[in-house]
Amino acid sequence: MSVFSAEQQRELAHRLTTFLSLYKHVSDSYIIEFFTEDLWQSLPRRWQPVLQELTYTQIADLLLDNTQRDRSYPSVWPLSLLAFRATAHSLALPRATGSERGGGAKPREFLGNHSQSSLLAHIFRKHVKPKKQHEIRKLGTLVKHLCDQTDCSTVVDVGSGQGHLTRFLSFGLKLSVTAIEANHSLVATATKFDGELLSVIEKERQKKDCSSVASLSQFSPRHVVGWVNPKASWESFFKQLSDADCVNESQLTPPGPINSPLTPPGPSSKRPRCSEQPGTTHTDSGSLDFDWTSQKKSNQNSDFVLTGLHACGDLSATLLRHFVSCPHVRGITSVACCYMKISTREDPTPPGLVPGDCPNPSHTAGQDSQSQCGYPMSECVSGLPGHQLSYKAREGACHAIEDYMERLREGSLLLRSHCYRATLEHFIRDARPDLRRAGIQTIKKSHLLPFNEYACLGLPRVGLSPALPLDACRAAAMLAEQSRVVVYFSISLLLAPVVETLILLDRMIYLQENGVDSQLVPLFDPKMSPRNFVLVAQKPSR
Numbered sequence: 001m002s003v004f005s006a007e008q009q010r011e012l013a014h015r016l017t018t019f020l021s022l023y024k025h026v027s028d029s030y031i032i033e034f035f036t037e038d039l040w041q042s043l044p045r046r047w048q049p050v051l052q053e054l055t056y057t058q059i060a061d062l063l064l065d066n067t068q069r070d071r072s073y074p075s076v077w078p079l080s081l082l083a084f085r086a087t088a089h090s091l092a093l094p095r096a097t098g099s100e101r102g103g104g105a106k107p108r109e110f111l112g113n114h115s116q117s118s119l120l121a122h123i124f125r126k127h128v129k130p131k132k133q134h135e136i137r138k139l140g141t142l143v144k145h146l147c148d149q150t151d152c153s154t155v156v157d158v159g160s161g162q163g164h165l166t167r168f169l170s171f172g173l174k175l176s177v178t179a180i181e182a183n184h185s186l187v188a189t190a191t192k193f194d195g196e197l198l199s200v201i202e203k204e205r206q207k208k209d210c211s212s213v214a215s216l217s218q219f220s221p222r223h224v225v226g227w228v229n230p231k232a233s234w235e236s237f238f239k240q241l242s243d244a245d246c247v248n249e250s251q252l253t254p255p256g257p258i259n260s261p262l263t264p265p266g267p268s269s270k271r272p273r274c275s276e277q278p279g280t281t282h283t284d285s286g287s288l289d290f291d292w293t294s295q296k297k298s299n300q301n302s303d304f305v306l307t308g309l310h311a312c313g314d315l316s317a318t319l320l321r322h323f324v325s326c327p328h329v330r331g332i333t334s335v336a337c338c339y340m341k342i343s344t345r346e347d348p349t350p351p352g353l354v355p356g357d358c359p360n361p362s363h364t365a366g367q368d369s370q371s372q373c374g375y376p377m378s379e380c381v382s383g384l385p386g387h388q389l390s391y392k393a394r395e396g397a398c399h400a401i402e403d404y405m406e407r408l409r410e411g412s413l414l415l416r417s418h419c420y421r422a423t424l425e426h427f428i429r430d431a432r433p434d435l436r437r438a439g440i441q442t443i444k445k446s447h448l449l450p451f452n453e454y455a456c457l458g459l460p461r462v463g464l465s466p467a468l469p470l471d472a473c474r475a476a477a478m479l480a481e482q483s484r485v486v487v488y489f490s491i492s493l494l495l496a497p498v499v500e501t502l503i504l505l506d507r508m509i510y511l512q513e514n515g516v517d518s519q520l521v522p523l524f525d526p527k528m529s530p531r532n533f534v535l536v537a538q539k540p541s542r
Contacts, residue, residue: 003519009509013381016091016502020393020495021386023084027393027495030437034422034485035478036429043491046078051487056415059490060408064401067096085494092497093504093533095402095526107134107525123200124172127193128164131528135309135335138523139534140168143307143333147175150330150538154304156180156241158228158319159311163190163221167197169307170221177219178241180226187223194220230318230343230374234326305331310531313341313350314374320507321372323537324514331538335523337531339503340395342374350391375503377510389499396492397499400530404493408486413447418489419482420446420454426478427455427470428462438462451479504533511537 004012020027029039040048053074054062061068066089109119116125117133125133143155153176157166160179167190170177181187198220228237306329308319316336323332341350375389376382407414421440428435440458443449449457456466504520511518518537526532 004505004508006509006512009505009512010380012091013387013502013505013509014384016498016505017381017384017386019087019091020389020498020502023495024386024390024393026492027396027499028390029492030392031418031485031489031492032421032425032437034418034488035426035481036422039488040481040484043488044078044080047081050075050077050081051491052484054483054487056408056411056483056486059487060405063490064405064408064494066092088494088498091501093501093520093522095497095522095532097522097525097532106130106528109134109137120168121172123197124164124168126196127162132164134528135524136165136168139307139309139333139335140165140173142521142523142534142536143169143305144173144175146331146333146536146538147305150303150305152303152305152330154178156304156306157221158306158308159315160190160223161186163187163193163223165307165309166190166221166223167194170219171197171201174219177221178224179221180224180228180241182225182227184225187225191223194223228315228318230314234322234329237322238326238328302328303330304328305333307333309335310337311335312338314343317342317374317377317507320377320510320535324511324516329539332536334507334535335531335533336504336535337398339397339500340391342394342503344373344375344389346388347391348373376506378506378513380509380513381502381506387502389502393495393499394503396496397503398531399493399496400526401493401496402527403530404490406527408490415447415486416479416482417447419479419485420451421458422485423451423475423478424455424458427468427475428459428464431464431468432462435462451475500533504535507535515540 025042029037029042031039033039043051058074062071062073063085106114109117110130112118115130116122117130117137120133120137124136128136147153147155155169155175155177157169157177157179160166160181161183163179163181166177166179169175179187179190181190224241226240232240306319306323308316311319311334316334319332319334323329343350375394376387381387406412424440425437428438438461440461443454443457446454446457452470455468455470459466459468508518508520516537516539518535521534521536522532523534524532
């Protein structure tokens with residue numbers, strides 16, 4: 001658990017931006033350009049002979065693994081390389097979760113059955129992969145604890161997907177939950193799965209004649225098709241929760257889109273007009289009716305806890321702003337995801353972001369914080385020289401360092417994938433110099449294919465003939481440099497947790513600047529769930 005004073009937060013932010021600025025050329029580089037941009041020569045010359053002699057296991061043990069204490073070096077490392085590694089590890093937030101591992105590849109809860117958590121009731125495991133089982137159990141328990149701390153029994157689960165967390169919070173932990181998801185088909189699936197769970201409950205009631213089991217049906221969650229507009233005020237968000245129609249079983253196969261005030265605009269439609277325009281305010285917030293869960297009329301308290309499990313891109317930042325601004329939100333648990341989709345002042349519409357969600361940066365001064373971009377959120381970080389994070393740096397922060405260490409130690413054939421793609425990029429540029437980092441997407445089991453077969457499958461995806469002549473000698477020479485490609489990628493991967501730390505620390509500082517203390521908890525096992533940090537905060541008692 002990471003708890004920092006305000007002074008410590010600012011000092012760490014300064015150290016992070018200073019360090020990342022020194023190695024920006026690494027974090028901003030694309031491994032597929034290893035040959036076309038001669039990335040190996042961009043490393044300090046004194047590092048190169050030391051790094052290129054490392055075995056894959058040594059790369060994992062000596063470079064990436066922060067838990068190794070007794071290191072045996074094959075040669076003397078330059079002090080600058082030792083300092084680089086030590087600084088990267090010291091600045092990154094610790095990702096270990098404790099002693100939940102049973103000595104194997106999975107936490108103890110999966111030792112008996114690798115696909116079924118022994119700590120989660122069977123009714124919550126259906127349709128749920130092991131990773132998600134692990135996440136909903138851990139996060140659900142934390143949300144329940146936060147509800148107890150804030151005296152809230154209502155939760156709003158934003159970006160709820162198929163409702164796995166929602167069902168655990170509702171039926172398992174007996175909380176009143178409103179789930180918001182922008183994808184109508186996912187909401188329909190969630191409602192279907194709710195019905196299946198209730199059917200199981202009913203069958204168990206009939207078998208056991210158990211009234212306590214039957215009572216679980218009263219905790220059915222409320223599902224809303226909803227798009228949370230980053231530019232909207234908290235009053236609009238609160239009112240949309242109240243006004244939007246929930247989805248029930250009769251809507252499992254809808255004839256068309258639901259006209260919800262939260263529905264995002266389609267490619268040829270205008271953004272729906274809300275009953276309240278973003279930026280307007282209420283002089284009396286009590287005028288907003290709170291009747292989200294009609295099945296629980298006894299709940300008269302309009303306060304609630306916000307949660308988002310791997311809320312993508314700007315959604316996590318938006319929820320934090322609603323938490324700060326809305327008096328009804330007493331607590332929040334935020335698990336971020338897809339940092340490359342965060343809007344920045346330099347990159348207001350990154351791939352995957354709905355155009356218009358972030359305003360022109362020149363128009364943000366003096367406006368409500370709701371209209372700001374996803375990074376940086378805090379005044380402190382935005383004022384630091386070198387705080388800017390490129391799309392590539394943010395995308396790199398999503399990579400799983402634990403998974404890559406495992407590949408290195410196993411000598412996995414998957415390690416050749418980057419070298420294959422970098423080699424193909426060389427030939428693509430030869431044929432079409434205007435094509436830079438053209439998207440090939442994943443080629444199934446490419447690491448098991450000879451390079452020529454891989455090239456034949458990849459070239460048509462960028463509009464080139466699969467019969468494009470390739471210089472066999474040149475290809476062989478580049479493929480022989482696979483170890484260098486792996487080392488360079490590992491160097492860049494070492495920066496990934498540092499970038500993630502800066503993004504999450506910026507959010508902690510934003511909350512602190514708004515009078516709220518927070519904690520960063522490495523909640524999930526990082527080998528199962530690489531984005532394993534949850535930002536937890538609650539407002540002081542009123």
